[in-house]
Amino acid sequence: MAQPIRLHQVSPLKASCHQCSLSNLCLPLAVEDNELYRLEDIVQQGRIFSRGEHIFDQSTPFRSCFAVKSGAIKTSIISENGEEQVTGFFMPGELVGLDSMGSKNYACTAKALERTSVCEFPVDRLEELTAKLPDLQHHVYHLMSQEIQGSHQLAMLLSKNTAEERIAALLLSLSSRFHRRRMSGTNFSLPMARNDIANFLGLAVETVSRVFTRFQNQGIISARGREVELLDVEALQTVTREFSRQNQ
Amino acid sequence: MAQPIRLHQVSPLKASCHQCSLSNLCLPLAVEDNELYRLEDIVQQGRIFSRGEHIFDQSTPFRSCFAVKSGAIKTSIISENGEEQVTGFFMPGELVGLDSMGSKNYACTAKALERTSVCEFPVDRLEELTAKLPDLQHHVYHLMSQEIQGSHQLAMLLSKNTAEERIAALLLSLSSRFHRRRMSGTNFSLPMARNDIANFLGLAVETVSRVFTRFQNQGIISARGREVELLDVEALQTVTREFSRQNQ
DNA sequence: CGCGATATTGATTATTATCAAGGATCGTGG
DNA sequence: CCACGATCCTTGATAATAATCAATATCGCG
Numbered sequence: 038m039a040q041p042i043r044l045h046q047v048s049p050l051k052a053s054c055h056q057c058s059l060s061n062l063c064l065p066l067a068v069e070d071n072e073l074y075r076l077e078d079i080v081q082q083g084r085i086f087s088r089g090e091h092i093f094d095q096s097t098p099f100r101s102c103f104a105v106k107s108g109a110i111k112t113s114i115i116s117e118n119g120e121e122q123v124t125g126f127f128m129p130g131e132l133v134g135l136d137s138m139g140s141k142n143y144a145c146t147a148k149a150l151e152r153t154s155v156c157e158f159p160v161d162r163l164e165e166l167t168a169k170l171p172d173l174q175h176h177v178y179h180l181m182s183q184e185i186q187g188s189h190q191l192a193m194l195l196s197k198n199t200a201e202e203r204i205a206a207l208l209l210s211l212s213s214r215f216h217r218r219r220m221s222g223t224n225f226s227l228p229m230a231r232n233d234i235a236n237f238l239g240l241a242v243e244t245v246s247r248v249f250t251r252f253q254n255q256g257i258i259s260a261r262g263r264e265v266e267l268l269d270v271e272a273l274q275t276v277t278r279e280f281s282r283q284n285q
Numbered sequence: 286m287a288q289p290i291r292l293h294q295v296s297p298l299k300a301s302c303h304q305c306s307l308s309n310l311c312l313p314l315a316v317e318d319n320e321l322y323r324l325e326d327i328v329q330q331g332r333i334f335s336r337g338e339h340i341f342d343q344s345t346p347f348r349s350c351f352a353v354k355s356g357a358i359k360t361s362i363i364s365e366n367g368e369e370q371v372t373g374f375f376m377p378g379e380l381v382g383l384d385s386m387g388s389k390n391y392a393c394t395a396k397a398l399e400r401t402s403v404c405e406f407p408v409d410r411l412e413e414l415t416a417k418l419p420d421l422q423h424h425v426y427h428l429m430s431q432e433i434q435g436s437h438q439l440a441m442l443l444s445k446n447t448a449e450e451r452i453a454a455l456l457l458s459l460s461s462r463f464h465r466r467r468m469s470g471t472n473f474s475l476p477m478a479r480n481d482i483a484n485f486l487g488l489a490v491e492t493v494s495r496v497f498t499r500f501q502n503q504g505i506i507s508a509r510g511r512e513v514e515l516l517d518v519e520a521l522q523t524v525t526r527e528f529s530r531q532n533q
Numbered sequence: 534c535g536c537g538a539t540a541t542t543g544a545t546t547a548t549t550a551t552c553a554a555g556g557a558t559c560g561t562g563g
Numbered sequence: 564c565c566a567c568g569a570t571c572c573t574t575g576a577t578a579a580t581a582a583t584c585a586a587t588a589t590c591g592c593g
Binding site: 114116120136138140145164165167168169175178179181182183185190191195196238278 | 362364365366368370372383384385386387388392393412413415416417419422423424425426427428429430431432433434436437438439440441443444445484486487488526
Binding site for chain 3: 199200262
C-alpha cells in the first residue's frame with residue numbers, strides 16, 4: 038500500500054499534497070490519505086505568476102482548474118462591449134475555474150493580483166478521477182454549488198444593499214478567509230485595488246474610497262492603502278445587518 | 286439489451302425519458318439511448334404542484350434535484366433578516382436544485398409559479414450514476430457551471446445596467462428559452478409576477494411597470510398583464526447593448 | 534359580484550454616479 | 564538613492580437614475 042505512494046512522490050514535477058499546509062482547505066480535503074497519491078498524480082506542479090499576469094483567458098480552451106497556493110487571483114468576465122465585471126477573488130486553498138467545468142472554453146479571465154503560485158488540475162484527468170473517487174466527486178459538486186451560492190449572495194448584495202453594507206460584507210468575508218488559514222482576521226493586507234473592489238461590488242471607485250474613510254472616522258476600521266485593520270468587527274456585522282433593522 | 290429496458294419501463298412509477306418531449310433539453314441529453322434506462326431507473330415520477338406550492342424549502346435536507354416538465358418555478362434565497370432575493374426562473378427542461386449539490390440542505394426555496402409538474406432525481410442515486418456515466422457527469426458539471434455563469438451575468442446586469450437594459454435582457458432570455466422549446470419566441474405569457482421580475486432584477490415594482498409602458502409606447506413590445514408580444518426584437522437587443530455604445 | 538392581490542401612474546427624495554482636481558504611492562531607470 | 568511618470572487613492576460639487584410615498588386602477592378568484 039505504501040509502495041505506490043512513494044513511487045509517485047519521487048517525481049519532481051508532482052506536487053506533494055501530503056506536505057501542503059493547505060491540504061485541509063483544498064481538494065485533498067475530500068480524499069483519503071491512502072488515495073491521495075492519485076490526486077498528486079494528476080496535479081501539475083504550479084507555475085508562479087507575477088502581479089498582473091493572466092492564469093487563463095476567457096474564451097480560450099478550458100484545460101485546467103487551478104488551486105491557489107499563495108498570493109491571490111481575481112476573475113472577471115468581459116461582455117461583448119468590453120465592460121468588465123469582477124466575479125470573484127480567490128485566496129490560498131481556493132479553486133479557480135469551476136465556472137468553466139464541462140465547458141469548452143474558459144468562462145472568465147483569471148489574473149494574479151500579486152505574486153501567486155498555483156497547482157494545476159487538468160480537467161480531463163480531474164473528471165476521470167472524480168468518477169473513481171465518490172468523495173472527491175461529491176466535494177467538487179459541493180465546491181461548485183458553493184460558487185453558485187456565493188454568486189447568488191453577491192446578487193443579493195448588489196440588488197438590496199447600500200455601499201456601506203456591501204463593503205462591510207466584503208471585509209468580513211476576507212476576514213473569515215484569512216482567519217481560516219490561521220492568519221489574523223483583523224489585521225491583513227487587501228490583495229486587490231480599490232478599483233477591483235468597486236467593480237466587484239458594483240460601485241464607483243470614489244464611493245469605495247468614501248466608505249473607507251467614513252468607516253475610519255467611525256473608528257470601525259483603520260486603513261492605510263491596502264493595509265487594513267478591523268477595529269470593531271461587531272460594528273461591521275451590524276452594518277451588514279443594518280438594512281434589515283430599518284425594514285422590519 | 287432490450288430486455289432490461291422494457292423491464293424498467295413497465296413500472297408505473299418510473300418516468301419514461303424515452304418518450305419525453307424534453308429529453309433533448311434535460312438530463313437524457315447526455316445519456317446514450319442504451320443507457321437511458323439507468324436514468325429512468327432513478328427518476329421518480331413527478332408530482333404536480335399547484336401555483337404557490339413549495340417544491341422544497343431552504344435549509345431543509347437536500348434530497349433531490351427536479352427537472353421541470355411543465356409549468357415554471359422560481360427559486361429564491363431568504364437572508365437572516367427575511368429579505369428575499371429571487372435567484373432564478375426555471376422553465377420546462379431545466380434542472381432545479383443544482384445550487385445545493387454536495388450540500389446537506391437546500392440552498393434556496395423553490396416555488397411553483399403556476400401549475401407545474403416535475404421529475405425528481407434523488408441526489409444519492411444521481412451521484413452514483415454520474416460516477417458510472419462519464420458523459421452524464423460531464424453534463425452535470427456543465428449545467429452547474431452554466432448556473433455559475435448565469436449568476437455572474439446577473440451580477441453584471443445588476444451592477445452595470447439600467448432598468449431598461451435589465452428588463453430587455455430578461456425578455457430576450459425568456460424569448461430564447463421559449464424558442465428552444467419550439468414555442469413562439471415573440472408571443473408568450475410571463476410565468477412570473479411583476480414583483481418577481483422586480484426582485485430578480487434588483488428593481489422596484491414601480492420601475493418595472495414604468496419600463497414596460499415605456500417599451501410599449503416605443504412600440505418595442507405589447508403587453509397586457511402577463512401576456513407579452515415582442516414587436517421589435519432588434520430594438521430590444523439594441524437596448525441591452527445601449528450601455529456599451531455610450532461608454533465607447 | 535366583490536374583495537384582496539397585483540399593476541399602473543404621478544410627485545418627491547435619496548443614494549450613488551459622474552465630473553473634476555489634487556495627493557499619495559509604486560516601480561523603474563538614471 | 565533619488566527623480567520621474569504612471570497608477571492608485573482621496574476629496575469635493577453636481578447630476579441622474581431609480582426608490583419611496585401615495586393614490587388609483589385592474590385583475591383574478593372565490
